[in-house]
Amino acid sequence: MRPPAGPNQWTLLLDRTWEFFASTKVAAWIIVAIAAAAALGSLIEQEGTYPDWRPPELYYPARYGEFWGSLFLRLGLTHTFTSVWFVALVLMLVVSLVICSLHRLVPLHRMLTRPQVWKLPHFLRKQQVVLETPHALAEVEARLRKAGYRIYRDRECLYAEKGRLGRYGPYVLHIGLLVICFAAFANALPGWNKAEDVWIPDGQTVKVPGTNFAITNHKFTIEFYENGTPSRYATDASIIADGQEVLRQTIEVNHPLAYDGWEIYQVSWREEPGVAHLRLVHEETGQVVATVPLDLRDPQPEYPIEGTNLKLAVRTYLHDFTVDPVTQEPANASYEVRNPVLIAEVVTADTGHVLGRMGLSIAGNIGVVNFGPYYLDVERVDIRRYTALRIQQDRTVPYMYAGLAIVFIGMIMSFFIYHWQVWVRAEEGGVLIGARAHKNRFALKRELRRLFGTSRGEGMERYDTA
Amino acid sequence: MTLPNEFLIEVAQWLLFGAFAAYLLAFVLYGAGTIGRQLSRGTKFQHTAGWGTVANVVGVTLHGLAILARWQGSGFWPTSNMYEFIGFMAFSSMVAYLVLHRIYRMYVVGALATPVTLFLLAYSYVFPREVTPLIPALNTIWLPLHVSLAALGEGFFAVAFVAALLYLLRLRGIELAQARAAEQAAATAETTAAGGGAAPGMIAAGGAVGVAAVPLSAQQAKHKWEEVLGVRLLEGVFYLILVMVAFFLLAAVFRLLGAEWQFVGATYHLPPIIGPVGAEVGEKGTFWGIPLPLVVVSGMWKGKHLNTLLYALVGGSLLYAAVRLFITRGRIGDALALRVSGDLELLDEISYRAVAIGYPIFTLGGLIFAMIWAKQAWTRYWGWDPKETWAFIAWCVYSAYLHFRITWGWEGRWSAWLAVLGFGVVLFTLVGVNLLIVGLHSYAGV
Numbered sequence: 001m002r003p004p005a006g007p008n009q010w011t012l013l014l015d016r017t018w019e020f021f022a023s024t025k026v027a028a029w030i031i032v033a034i035a036a037a038a039a040l041g042s043l044i045e046q047e048g049t050y051p052d053w054r055p056p057e058l059y060y061p062a063r064y065g066e067f068w069g070s071l072f073l074r075l076g077l078t079h080t081f082t083s084v085w086f087v088a089l090v091l092m093l094v095v096s097l098v099i100c101s102l103h104r105l106v107p108l109h110r111m112l113t114r115p116q117v118w119k120l121p122h123f124l125r126k127q128q129v130v131l132e133t134p135h136a137l138a139e140v141e142a143r144l145r146k147a148g149y150r151i152y153r154d155r156e157c158l159y160a161e162k163g164r165l166g167r168y169g170p171y172v173l174h175i176g177l178l179v180i181c182f183a184a185f186a187n188a189l190p191g192w193n194k195a196e197d198v199w200i201p202d203g204q205t206v207k208v209p210g211t212n213f214a215i216t217n218h219k220f221t222i223e224f225y226e227n228g229t230p231s232r233y234a235t236d237a238s239i240i241a242d243g244q245e246v247l248r249q250t251i252e253v254n255h256p257l258a259y260d261g262w263e264i265y266q267v268s269w270r271e272e273p274g275v276a277h278l279r280l281v282h283e284e285t286g287q288v289v290a291t292v293p294l295d296l297r298d299p300q301p302e303y304p305i306e307g308t309n310l311k312l313a314v315r316t317y318l319h320d321f322t323v324d325p326v327t328q329e330p331a332n333a334s335y336e337v338r339n340p341v342l343i344a345e346v347v348t349a350d351t352g353h354v355l356g357r358m359g360l361s362i363a364g365n366i367g368v369v370n371f372g373p374y375y376l377d378v379e380r381v382d383i384r385r386y387t388a389l390r391i392q393q394d395r396t397v398p399y400m401y402a403g404l405a406i407v408f409i410g411m412i413m414s415f416f417i418y419h420w421q422v423w424v425r426a427e428e429g430g431v432l433i434g435a436r437a438h439k440n441r442f443a444l445k446r447e448l449r450r451l452f453g454t455s456r457g458e459g460m461e462r463y464d465t466a
Numbered sequence: 467m468t469l470p471n472e473f474l475i476e477v478a479q480w481l482l483f484g485a486f487a488a489y490l491l492a493f494v495l496y497g498a499g500t501i502g503r504q505l506s507r508g509t510k511f512q513h514t515a516g517w518g519t520v521a522n523v524v525g526v527t528l529h530g531l532a533i534l535a536r537w538q539g540s541g542f543w544p545t546s547n548m549y550e551f552i553g554f555m556a557f558s559s560m561v562a563y564l565v566l567h568r569i570y571r572m573y574v575v576g577a578l579a580t581p582v583t584l585f586l587l588a589y590s591y592v593f594p595r596e597v598t599p600l601i602p603a604l605n606t607i608w609l610p611l612h613v614s615l616a617a618l619g620e621g622f623f624a625v626a627f628v629a630a631l632l633y634l635l636r637l638r639g640i641e642l643a644q645a646r647a648a649e650q651a652a653a654t655a656e657t658t659a660a661g662g663g664a665a666p667g668m669i670a671a672g673g674a675v676g677v678a679a680v681p682l683s684a685q686q687a688k689h690k691w692e693e694v695l696g697v698r699l700l701e702g703v704f705y706l707i708l709v710m711v712a713f714f715l716l717a718a719v720f721r722l723l724g725a726e727w728q729f730v731g732a733t734y735h736l737p738p739i740i741g742p743v744g745a746e747v748g749e750k751g752t753f754w755g756i757p758l759p760l761v762v763v764s765g766m767w768k769g770k771h772l773n774t775l776l777y778a779l780v781g782g783s784l785l786y787a788a789v790r791l792f793i794t795r796g797r798i799g800d801a802l803a804l805r806v807s808g809d810l811e812l813l814d815e816i817s818y819r820a821v822a823i824g825y826p827i828f829t830l831g832g833l834i835f836a837m838i839w840a841k842q843a844w845t846r847y848w849g850w851d852p853k854e855t856w857a858f859i860a861w862c863v864y865s866a867y868l869h870f871r872i873t874w875g876w877e878g879r880w881s882a883w884l885a886v887l888g889f890g891v892v893l894f895t896l897v898g899v900n901l902l903i904v905g906l907h908s909y910a911g912v
Binding site for chain 1: 569600608823825826845850856872
C-alpha cells in the first residue's frame with residue numbers, strides 16, 4: 001500500500017507522512033493528546049457555560065487572574081472543543097484512522113484469505129501453545145473440524161482456524177468512527193443542523209421561522225410530585241400547515257414530536273402575569289361601572305364599557321415600569337412583565353370627551369393620583385404560561401445512528417469473536433501442534449487440551465496459583 | 467407515578483446489609499486463603515479461598531435481590547441518585563469479578579476486588595438514602611439502560627485495575643526478592659572469602675549465585691525509571707487509596723453524628739475550616755479551639771469542595787503515615803509486594819481480559835446509549851458537559867490502552883499502569899466531577 005518512494009521530494013514527504021500516521025503508537029498518542037485536551041476543557045470554564053454576563057475578554061482575566069485568563073483566551077482554552085488545535089487533533093486522528101487501517105487491513109486480508117499451510121517445525125514451536133501428541137494427522141483433522149475449525153491441508157501439514165471474522169472487527173469499528181466524525185463535522189456545516197426556539201403562550205399559534213408551518217400550544221402542563229419536584233412537562237400542541245391542523249400530539253421531555261423531517265422538543269417554560277381583570281369603580285357610589293380584561297403583554301387601546309356610552313382608553317402602558325435614570329422619563333426596565341403600570345381615561349364613545357383619568361400599578365407598589373369620579377383596581381390577575389419548543393432539523397441523524405451501529409458491530413466482532421490459528425505437522429509417531437490466539441489464549445489452551453490432552457497425559461491446567 | 471412501597475424499600479435495606487456482611491466475610495476468607503495460606507507456607511487455609519467465592523456469590527445474589535426490591539418499591543430502576551448509583555457500581559464490580567473468576571480462578575484477585583466492592587458499598591451509605599422521584603428528563607427507559615451498562619463496564623474496569631495493581635505489586639515483589647537474593651549471595655560470598663579455606667562446595671555455590679547476580683544489576687540499571695519512579699508511583703496509588711478511605715471515614719462519622727453547618731448557598735457536613743464566599747471567620751463558633759471557618763475563599767473557588775479536599779488530604783496523610791509507621795514498617799507497596807503471589811502473565815491476561823469485556827459494554831452504555839438519550843432529551847448528541855467529557859476521557863484512556871498493547875514493548879508494566887490510570891479517570895468521572903465540577907449530570911446533589 002505504501003506509495004513508491006521516488007527521487008521526488010514530495011513523494012518522500014508523502015512517504016514519511018504515511019509512515020508516521022500508519023503507526024499504532026502514533027495513533028495511541030493522538031488519542032492520549034485528545035483526552036488531555038478534553039480534560040483541560042472540562043476543568044476550565046467554557047464560553048457560554050459560565051454564570052456571568054460579562055464577555056469572555058473581561059470574564060476570564062477576572063476569573064482566573066490576569067496572566068492565566070489572558071493565556072487561556074489566547075490559547076483558545078476558553079472554547080477548547082471548537083478551537084483550531086482541538087479540531088486539528090481530531091482531524092489528525094481521522095487521518096490516522098484511515099491510513100493506519102488501510103496499512104494493516106490489506107496485508108491482513110491477504111494473510112487471512114491465503115494462509116500459509118506448510119510450516120517448518122521451528123515455526124510451530126514458537127507459537128503460544130505447543131503440543132506433541134501421538135494422534136494421526138487424519139484424527140487431528142477430524143477433531144478440529146468437529147470443534148468448528150476451517151481446515152486447510154498441504155502435504156504433511158495442516159492449518160486450522162476459526163473466528164477469522166474477529167480480525168476484521170477493529171476495521172469495522174474504525175469505519176464507524178469515521179462515519180461518526182463525518183456526522184460531527186457535518187453538524188457544523190451550514191444547513192445541516194437548523195434549529196429554532198419559539199416561546200408560545202397557552203392557546204396561541206406561532207409561525208416557526210424558516211419553515212412552512214405554525215405550532216399551536218393548546219395548553220402547557222406541569223405536574224409535581226408530593227415533595228414539589230416536577231414530574232412532567234407537557235405541551236398539547238398542533239402543527240398547522242396551510243391554515244389546516246395536520247397533527248395534534250403531546251410533546252414531552254424525552255418524547256419529541258416528529259413532523260416532516262423536523263423534530264420538536266420540549267425545552268423550557270416560563271410564566272408571567274397574563275391578563276389583569278380590572279374594575280372601574282365610581283368613587284362616590286362605590287358602584288363597579290365595568291370589568292375590563294387587560295392583556296398585560298398587549299393591551300388594546302380602547303375597551304368599550306357595555307351598556308353605556310363610555311369607553312376606557314389606555315393612554316400609557318408600561319409592562320415593567322421604571323424611571324430612566326438619564327432622561328427621567330418613565331420607561332420599561334426589561335422585556336418581562338414584572339411591574340405593569342398604566343394610565344387610562346374614561347371617555348365618551350362618540351365625542352371623545354374625557355370624564356376621568358386614572359393611574360394604576362398592578363403590583364400595587366406605586367401610589368397613583370386619579371382625576372375625576374372613577375378609580376381602577378385589580379380584581380385578579382391570570383397567570384400566562386409559555387412553553388418553549390425547539391424545532392430542529394438535523395440531517396446528521398442518519399449518519400450518526402449508522403456510525404454508532406457500525407461501531408457497536410465492530411466492537412462485538414473485535415472483542416467477542418476470537419481468531420484462533422492452529423498449525424499441525426505430521427511427525428514420526430504423532431503430530432506437532434502449534435497454535436496462536438489473537439485473543440483469549442487461555443481458552444485456546446484449554447480447548448486444545450480438551451481436544452488432544454498432552455503427550456504426557458496431563459489433565460486440564462488449573463490457574464489456581466494463589 | 468406509584469407511591470413508594472415502604473415495606474419493599476425496607477426489605478431492600480436489609481438485603482443490602484446481608485450482602486455487605488457476605489462481602490465482608492468473603493474478604494476475610496480470601497485474606498486467610500491467600501496471605502494466611504502463604505504465611506503458613508501452605509499448611510493452613512488450603513480451601514478457605516474457595517469459601518470466599520461462595521460468600522461472594524451469596525453476597526451478589528442478595529445485592530441483586532436488594533436492587534430488584536428497591537426497583538419494585540420505588541417504581542423505577544434504582545440508579546437515579548448517588549446512593550443508588552454507587553451501590554450499583556459495587557454490585558457491578560462484584561459481578562465483573564465473579565465473571566473473571568469463573569474464567570481464571572485466581573483468588574488473589576478476589577482478595578483485592580472484594581474490598582473494592584466493600585468500599586464502594588460502604589461509600590454509598592454516605593449519601594442520603596431516600597427515594598428521590600425522577601425529574602422528567604430522567605423518566606425514560608434510557609436511564610436503566612445507560613446507567614446500568616455504563617456501571618457494568620466500569621465494574622470490569624475496576625477488576626482490570628485490581629489485576630493491574632496486583633501485577634505491579636507482583637513485579638515489585640519479584641524485584642525485591644531478586645535484590646534480597648543477590649544481597650544474601652554477596653554476603654555469603656564475603657563470608658566464604660573471609661573464611662579462606664572453606665569447603666569446595668561452598669565456593670561453587672557462592673560463585674554460581676555471583677554469576678546470576680551480575681546480569682541482575684545490569685537489568686537494574688536498565689530499569690532505572692521503574693526502580694525509582696515506578697516504586698514511588700505505586701506508593702502514590704496507595705496514598706490516594708488511603709485518601710479516599712479517609713474521606714469516606716470522615717464523611718461517614720460526621721454523617722452519623724448528624725453534624726451540619728448552614729451557610730448562604732452551601733451546607734457543610736464536615737466542620738467548615740474553609741468557608742464559602744461571603745462567610746465570616748469564626749461565625750460558626752469554634753471546633754477544638756479552631757475558629758470556624760478559619761479562612762474564607764474568594765469567588766474563584768468553591769469553599770465547600772476545598773474544605774472536603776482539605777479533610778481528605780489531611781486524613782489520608784495521617785492514615786498513610788500511621789499504616790507506614792506501625793503496620794507495614796516501610797513502603798506499603800513493598801510490604802504488600804512480598805505477600806502477593808501469582809503468575810505475572812496470568813495477572814496481565816486477567817487485566818487485559820477485564821478491559822476487553824468492559825470496553826464494549828462501557829462504549830455501548832456510557833457513550834452510544836448516552837448519545838441517543840442526549841439527542842432525545844437535550845436535543846443534541848454531545849455537548850461536552852463535564853460528565854460526558856470525562857466519560858470520553860476514560861474511553862480514550864482505554865482505547866489508548868488497547869492500541870498500546872498491540873505495539874511492541876507496551877504489554878505488562880506499561881499496560882498495567884494505563885489500567886490503573888484508566889480506573890482513576892473512571893473514579894473521577896463518577897465522584898470527582900460531581901464534587902468538583904458542576905454540570906448537567908449533577909442531579910443527585912452530593
